[in-house]
Amino acid sequence: FLRSLIGRQLPLPDEQADIALQEKKRQQQEAARQAQLAEQLRQQKLQAQQEAEAKRQRQLAADQAAQKAAAAKQKQLQQQQQQQADKLKQQQLADQQKQQQEQQKQADAEAQKKADAQKAAKAKAQADAAAQAKKLDAERRERLAQMQGSAGAPGSTGNGLAKSGTGSGSGGTATSPGYADKVRRVVRPNISWGGETEGLETVISVRCSPTGTLLDAQIARSSGNSAWDDAALRAVQRSNPMPQDIDGKTPTSFKITLRPAG
DSSP, X not given: OHHHHHHHHXXXXXXXXXXXXXXXXXXXXXXXXXXXXXXXXXXXXXXXXHHHHHHHHHHHHHHHHHHHHHHHHHHHHHHHHHHHHHHHHHHHHHHHHHHHHHHHXXXXXXXXXXXXXXXXXXXXXXXXXXXXXXXHHHHHHHHHHHHHHHTTOOOOEEEEEOSSEEEEEESSSOOOTTHHHHHHHHHGGGOOOOSOOTTOOEEEEEEEOTTOOEEEEEEEEOOSOHHHHHHHHHHHHTTOSOOOOTTSSOOSEEEEEEEEOO
């Protein structure tokens, strides 16, 4: 009985070999399983690393694309700003040129207007001078005709003051006794003289139209002082028209003797 019990509990050598073989096989399987598990872990880790790297690359590409887009947008904005600045500058330049052209046009128009006015004034002056010359020529012709018709007529004399001086009217066409006073009152305010007074006496020959218009005034006899002679002549010329006589007409010719006061 004991021998049979021991025989059942203790494996036989062949059985031990099988057990050892099975254990070895189990160990090999376990080692293979562990190796497979390790490989799986390695593959998972590698895949995770690859996915992380891919994600990093995608993020990097996205960042670069965003930076590139921002740079392009900034460049476009700068170009637009530059274009606007250039357009504004061109507009300002055009406005300035237009203003200068308007100013030049206005200046040319004013210059032309001034030139036209000067031309018109010159033409008017020439026309007036021609008309005056024609009028004077006609009056001279009339005066000559009157002088020819009144040659040898008796004269009259008179005395009168002429601005701080004395004067007399005489000769030529017959005048009334009071005509010299009328001449005195007209000529006297027009004498302007501040020089010497002693010994100066100038005789002015006067020609007038019947209406009193002064046709001619000349120095008939000089005082010897040309300045006083000129002052006396200017006084007569400024006295146009000459007064009319009692018959309503101005003598056509007479003489005025002028002396400074003193």
